[in-house]
Amino acid sequence: MLKNYIDGQWRASHSKTLLPVVNPAYPERLLAHTPCSLPEEVDSAVMAAQRAFPLWRKVPAPERCQYLFRLKQQMEAAREELAGLITAEHGKTLAESRGSVLRAIQMLETACGIPTLMMGSHFADIARGIDCSTVNRPLGVFVGICPFNFPAMVPFWFWPFAIACGNTFVLKPSERVPLTAMRFFELLADIALPPGVMNLVHGGREVAEALSTHPQVKGISFVGSTPVAQHLYQLGSKHGKRVQALGGAKNLMVVLPDALQAASLKRTVATLVESITGCSGQRCLAGSLALCAGNPEHYGLLQREVVASAQTIVVGDGQDPRSTMGPMISAEARERVLGLLDRAIAAGARVLLDGRRTLADRPGYYLAPTVLADITGSMEIAQVEVFGPVILLGKVANLNEAIEWINTLPFANTTTLFTNSGAAARQFVDEVDPSMIGINIGVPAPLSFFSFGGSKQSFFGDIKAHGSDCIKFYTDPCTTIYRWHSDSSLW
Ligand code: NAD
Numbered sequence: 001m002l003k004n005y006i007d008g009q010w011r012a013s014h015s016k017t018l019l020p021v022v023n024p025a026y027p028e029r030l031l032a033h034t035p036c037s038l039p040e041e042v043d044s045a046v047m048a049a050q051r052a053f054p055l056w057r058k059v060p061a062p063e064r065c066q067y068l069f070r071l072k073q074q075m076e077a078a079r080e081e082l083a084g085l086i087t088a089e090h091g092k093t094l095a096e097s098r099g100s101v102l103r104a105i106q107m108l109e110t111a112c113g114i115p116t117l118m119m120g121s122h123f124a125d126i127a128r129g130i131d132c133s134t135v136n137r138p139l140g141v142f143v144g145i146c147p148f149n150f151p152a153m154v155p156f157w158f159w160p161f162a163i164a165c166g167n168t169f170v171l172k173p174s175e176r177v178p179l180t181a182m183r184f185f186e187l188l189a190d191i192a193l194p195p196g197v198m199n200l201v202h203g204g205r206e207v208a209e210a211l212s213t214h215p216q217v218k219g220i221s222f223v224g225s226t227p228v229a230q231h232l233y234q235l236g237s238k239h240g241k242r243v244q245a246l247g248g249a250k251n252l253m254v255v256l257p258d259a260l261q262a263a264s265l266k267r268t269v270a271t272l273v274e275s276i277t278g279c280s281g282q283r284c285l286a287g288s289l290a291l292c293a294g295n296p297e298h299y300g301l302l303q304r305e306v307v308a309s310a311q312t313i314v315v316g317d318g319q320d321p322r323s324t325m326g327p328m329i330s331a332e333a334r335e336r337v338l339g340l341l342d343r344a345i346a347a348g349a350r351v352l353l354d355g356r357r358t359l360a361d362r363p364g365y366y367l368a369p370t371v372l373a374d375i376t377g378s379m380e381i382a383q384v385e386v387f388g389p390v391i392l393l394g395k396v397a398n399l400n401e402a403i404e405w406i407n408t409l410p411f412a413n414t415t416t417l418f419t420n421s422g423a424a425a426r427q428f429v430d431e432v433d434p435s436m437i438g439i440n441i442g443v444p445a446p447l448s449f450f451s452f453g454g455s456k457q458s459f460f461g462d463i464k465a466h467g468s469d470c471i472k473f474y475t476d477p478c479t480t481i482y483r484w485h486s487d488s489s490l491w
Contacts, residue, residue, distance in 0.1 A: 008195025
């Protein structure tokens with residue numbers, strides 16, 4: 001059974017509720033058990049963080065960053081090992097896992113700039129003899145509640161910035177992929193971060209709710225599905241917390257005719273297919289439905305090229321370097337996608353590539369890439385997050401119709417336009433609801449020094465993740481107005 005990390009120590013949970021962690025490529029191989037930590041264990045993690053806060057906030061910011069510099073070195077040395085753990089518990093390919101560890105390290109690099117990032121402001125002589133300054137003060141204990149699909153990267157969107165700002169932190173990883181977080185806390189222990197600054201508590205829904213309502217918690221950084229994001233946003237807000245809750249997605253891609261001309265065709269199709277099928281489609285920034293503008297020839301060409309590209313994907317164990325796509329996270333996740341496919345086909349979607357029965361002889365939770373054409377806006381599959389390797393193709397008359405379609409959706413995480421027309425791109429960027437946009441980029445994930453987060457039902461809150469927004473989320477601006485009564489006879 002996995003241990004919690006509280007107040008600088010590994011502590012066994014006394015919970016009797018244990019959840020199995022398996023390798024999705026070999027579900028019969030039990031990797032560990034995640035305990036559903038008890039309320040008193042959650043409380044002790046938060047209270048350890050609360051006790052550590054007064055001392056930690058007084059550690060000068062440049063000194064706080066030294067811990068992050070040291071951790072970055074450790075992470076670089078452990079990169080291959082961390083990638084192996086991610087692949088083992090999540091299933092994605094080693095190449096994908098390596099990429100996500102790199103993203104985590106980039107968060108550390110940006111958080112090392114906190115002395116500059118969290119600097120306040122000063123204005124002399126706002127009135128005669130009066131000065132005014134603002135400093136950004138840390139607030140206390142923050143919590144991170146994370147999803148299964150990026151075991152290394154997503155927690156790093158939050159905690160490095162939170163503690164670099166002088167706060168303390170409690171992380172609850174996904175109960176389905178806790179092993180990467182375990183290894184990362186071992187690395188934290190090696191760099192001798194003061195006890196209580198970072199704490200790890202395992203569990204599922206009950207632990208997430210206990211953290212979100214704990215009186216000593218100041219704020220919640222959440223990533224997961226939309227219903228849970230909305231639930232924890234409301235619960236945390238009701239209990240007086242700051243909440244940023246990143247939710248699910250339905251990311252549409254638009255292909256204009258010029259992107260299908262010979263010079264662009266291969267890149268357009270490869271980018272589109274990788275976006276939708278990468279990490280087995282289990283990315284919040286994954287494309288889902290590609291809308292082809294233009295005439296029937298353009299639509300036919302796109303269908304043929306997408307199928308040809310999807311057929312080159314090698315599905316298998318993520319540890320095998322020959323695999324370019326791993327399994328899905330669980331049997332339930334695969335069943336859910338199979339159900340969506342059945343209903344879409346019954347509603348009139350045309351099957352161009354059927355990945356449903358492939359790999360049925362292997363033990364893992366595999367679903368091979370599947371391509372459905374003639375998707376219409378009223379179909380269930382056009383409206384919900386699929387979160388699997390399913391490429392949906394639809395037809396629109398023009399860019400305006402595509403934008404209209406995108407903006408009818410309740411989700412607004414990301415969207416992509418394929419074109420070489422600057423004017424079309426400009427209109428697209430100006431008019432679409434999603435707030436992370438790609439122009440010929442399939443996964444428009446903002447880097448650590450930009451802010452990250454969608455809109456509408458894909459994001460609940462006011463302040464997004466990392467970039468300059470994180471300073472606003474993890475600090476409180478405190479403004480002081482100074483007047484010094486001068487008596488020059490004293491000096
Ligand atoms: P999930 O919502 O099932 O779980 C996320 C976290 O919430 C986990 O830690 C889980 O223990 C906890 N949780 C689950 N049910 C809960 C409940 N009823 N009350 C309180 N806590 C609860 O999400 P998942 O399946 O782990 O992750 C996939 C989802 O995450 C997808 O919808 C994906 O789009 C989304 N996601 C979004 C982003 C983004 O940036 N917007 C990034 C990654 C993943």
